[in-house]
Every structure is written in structure tokens, then in C-alpha cells.
Amino acid sequence: MDTKAYIEDVYGQICRRSAGEGEFHQAVDEVLRSLEPVLERHPEYVDAGIVERMSEPERQVMFRVPWVDDQGVVRVNRGFRVEFNSALGPYKGGLRFHPSVNLGIVKFLGFEQIFKNALTGMAIGGGKGGADFDPKGRSDGEVMRFCQAFMTELYRHLGEHTDVPAGDIGVGAREIGYLFGQYKRITNRYESGVLTGKPVAWGGSHARTEATGYGTVYFAQEMLATRGQSFEGRRVVVSGSGNVAVYAIEKVHALGGRVIACSDSSGYLVDEEGIDLDLLKDIKEVRRERISAYADAKPTARFSARGTVYDVPCDLALPCATQNELRRDDAAALVKNGVIAVAEGANMPCTPEAVEVFREGGVLFGPGKAANAGGVATSALEMQQNAARDTWSFQQTESRLAAIMRDVHAQCRETAETYGANADDYVLGANITGFLRVADAMTAQGVV
Numbered sequence: 001m002d003t004k005a006y007i008e009d010v011y012g013q014i015c016r017r018s019a020g021e022g023e024f025h026q027a028v029d030e031v032l033r034s035l036e037p038v039l040e041r042h043p044e045y046v047d048a049g050i051v052e053r054m055s056e057p058e059r060q061v062m063f064r065v066p067w068v069d070d071q072g073v074v075r076v077n078r079g080f081r082v083e084f085n086s087a088l089g090p091y092k093g094g095l096r097f098h099p100s101v102n103l104g105i106v107k108f109l110g111f112e113q114i115f116k117n118a119l120t121g122m123a124i125g126g127g128k129g130g131a132d133f134d135p136k137g138r139s140d141g142e143v144m145r146f147c148q149a150f151m152t153e154l155y156r157h158l159g160e161h162t163d164v165p166a167g168d169i170g171v172g173a174r175e176i177g178y179l180f181g182q183y184k185r186i187t188n189r190y191e192s193g194v195l196t197g198k199p200v201a202w203g204g205s206h207a208r209t210e211a212t213g214y215g216t217v218y219f220a221q222e223m224l225a226t227r228g229q230s231f232e233g234r235r236v237v238v239s240g241s242g243n244v245a246v247y248a249i250e251k252v253h254a255l256g257g258r259v260i261a262c263s264d265s266s267g268y269l270v271d272e273e274g275i276d277l278d279l280l281k282d283i284k285e286v287r288r289e290r291i292s293a294y295a296d297a298k299p300t301a302r303f304s305a306r307g308t309v310y311d312v313p314c315d316l317a318l319p320c321a322t323q324n325e326l327r328r329d330d331a332a333a334l335v336k337n338g339v340i341a342v343a344e345g346a347n348m349p350c351t352p353e354a355v356e357v358f359r360e361g362g363v364l365f366g367p368g369k370a371a372n373a374g375g376v377a378t379s380a381l382e383m384q385q386n387a388a389r390d391t392w393s394f395q396q397t398e399s400r401l402a403a404i405m406r407d408v409h410a411q412c413r414e415t416a417e418t419y420g421a422n423a424d425d426y427v428l429g430a431n432i433t434g435f436l437r438v439a440d441a442m443t444a445q446g447v448v
């Protein structure tokens, strides 16, 4: 069978075996499309069944999460942990609490995580988890009880050398605190390295909160530099207003750019003066309100519940909200308005059709696997600090992050060229670099 037919055959098997898991199919399809030149050069990976093994999780756990709300009503959610691949290290990847969470979404995230984690060059495998629980509008007491119920099942699968979760959508410092407290209570162990994204005061790393957003901007900065350009004076649009978005905005402003629009799931906000980050953080992080509150507080801003943030003309776009939020029409609008570069702060925010529009339009496109790898890389730095019972300064940690992002960027370009593509093909470069590292480790470890 020729390589193309082999890949199609494997993809067909995966789709049949995981019926209804659309996002997972999409993520697998994107990686498999990149692998043709690798498998042609290395038939030993085909003989060893690497692709088939890599696309089947080593283990997946689904469990009931029963808890009691403030009115005394018993609630039941579904929890997930997909331990995808441990060839390079313990399973590593965040927990997402959002009503849309289902097995297909957790699997797509876990699958992407394998390649992303490998790209960082650190000793971490890939995994992901979460629950279909919506923390929005819930009291702190309800969130705590939910987190305790969730960890009461999850703890038996975790360990600093086994599986190390972190935050993601709906899981920030508050949730990590409750999860860690329950893990400690059940196991009677102060195992700092079992969760990352902890507050600095008790085992967290400086710069972890900022890492994904900052890292995405560093990656975009590297992409711009290949064309002799920079963020200075650029108009930038960011989607979302959560952890990744807020710190992407902060770093763009530090590099001389101006973020003029951002969003949440209720709509988007334009402020031609540049987003006032203190106000945004107060609304989203302290008051936990909708983004429209920003426009109520600042006369230069306008809020729109219709259309998308990508309708706003800009030089760079950083999608930092959620999967498949940037579609073909959005990409076409961005290209029409002259966008130079798009870097994914979120996981798979651009649909395949949107990515194709960017490719045809000559737009520099940084896929999430590479562009948002700074978050998990800094989580691995947090694990290093925990293992050494050490705390590095903000500056030291941020400079490690910046170096990692430069390296990820350089490797994507180098691999793309090695495998016959244009160096600007970051999708191919990221997928192949990650694949090779994991495939070599899997080969060395035998059929397991």
C-alpha cells in the first residue's frame, strides 16, 4: 500500500472507532496530512504501527461527579481524563470545565498535547481532562464542592511521575487550589508536582499565569521577524478575554503594539485607544462580569453582540478563546483587511477552511501546537522547581520561556524545510517535529 493510501486507511479506522468525535477527527486529520513525507522516508514507523498507536489513548477515564449546590440540590456532572501518550514523560495537560466538554473534545485536546509537549523539548507526555461543569455564575462554595468531588475520583490516576494536570478554560488558580487541597487531604501527601498552575505562594512558578499569552506573542514576534517586521505600531485583535487573551494583550502592549479589540462568548469589544488592561482584568478576573461592562465603563469603547472580533481591521490576529471560533468567512475578512500574521493562543481556534484561506493569502500562520506551547513549557518549569524545592525569579522564568519559544519557532521552520516544504509552513513543521520525537521514544520503548 502506498503511503497516502496507508494514511487514509488509518484515518478511516480512527473515525470508525471514535464515531461522533468530530473535533478529535479534525485534529487527527491535520496531523496525518503532514506525515506523508516522514512515513515515506521512515517506513520503520509504519512497520512499528506508530501512527495507529499514537492516535489511540493509552488510557481514558470517564466518571460521575456528584455534588450539592447552594440550594441543597444534588447535581451530577461527567468527568474525563484522557492519558494519551507517556513516551516522553508523565501525562501532562490541562483540565477544562465548560458545559461543552465531551469525550471528543478532551481527546482532540489530548492528542494535540502530545505533539505540543514534544515540541517544547521537555520530558512530558500528553493528556487532557475536564468536566461538563460550568463554573460561571456558581458561588465559590459550589466551585469548591465540585472540585472536591471531581478530585475524589481523579486522584487515583494522578501523581507527579504519572499524570500532572493544569488549568484550561474554566480552571484557573481558584480551581487549582481546591483540587490540590482535596488531593492532599485524600493522599496525605504534599506532592507539589502533581498539579501545575498553583499560586506562587505555595509551589507555583512565577510567569506561569502569563506564560501562554506571552509565549504566543513571542512566537508571533519571531514569525514577524522572518519578514523584517515587529509589533511596533501594529493593530492587533485578540479573541477571548480569559487567561491566555489577557496576557497576550499585556505582552503586545509591552512590545509597542496596540490591541484594539477582544471578546468573550457574549460578543466583542472595540477600543481604538487600545484595550485598558487594568479595567479588563478587574472585570474578568476580579468581578467575573461580561465584557460589555468594559464599554459601560469606558466612553471610547463600543460593545457588539453581533458579528465577530475578526471584522475589525487589523495587522495581526491572535485567536485566544476556543476551538473552531475562526471560520472561513472570518479568515477571508482578515485577509481582505490586510492581516500579516495569525498566531493561535487557543487550541485549534481556526477551522481547516480558515487555515487554507490564510495559506492562499500568504498570511503567516502559527498553529496552537507551536504558538501556545509556552504554557505547558512553563508548567514543566514549575515541575522542575517543585522537584528541586526551589523558586526561580520572574525574570529567570520568563527568559527561559522566551528561549523555549524561539527554539520552538526555529525548529518548526527547520523541519518544514527538511521535509521539502516552505519554511513558513509552521503546521507541517510543528506536526513533524513533535511526531519524530514521540515516534523515536515509542520505537525505543517497544510495542507497549
Ligand code: NDP
Residues within 6 Å of the ligand: 167, 168, 169, 170, 171, 212, 239, 240, 241, 242, 243, 244, 245, 263, 264, 265, 266, 320, 321, 322, 323, 325, 345, 346, 347, 372, 373, 375, 376
Ligand atoms: P479562560 O477560561 O481563562 O478564558 C476563555 C475565554 O474564551 C473567555 O473569555 C471565554 O468567554 C472565551 N470563550 C470561550 N468560548 C467562547 C466562544 N464560543 N466564543 C467566544 N469566546 C469564547 O481559558 P484560557 O484563556 O485558559 O484558554 C483559552 C484557550 O487557550 C483554550 O483553547 C485553551 O485550551 C487554550 N490554552 C490555554 C492554556 C493555558 O495555559 N490556560 C495553555 C494552552 C492553550 P466566556 O467567559 O464568555 O466564556
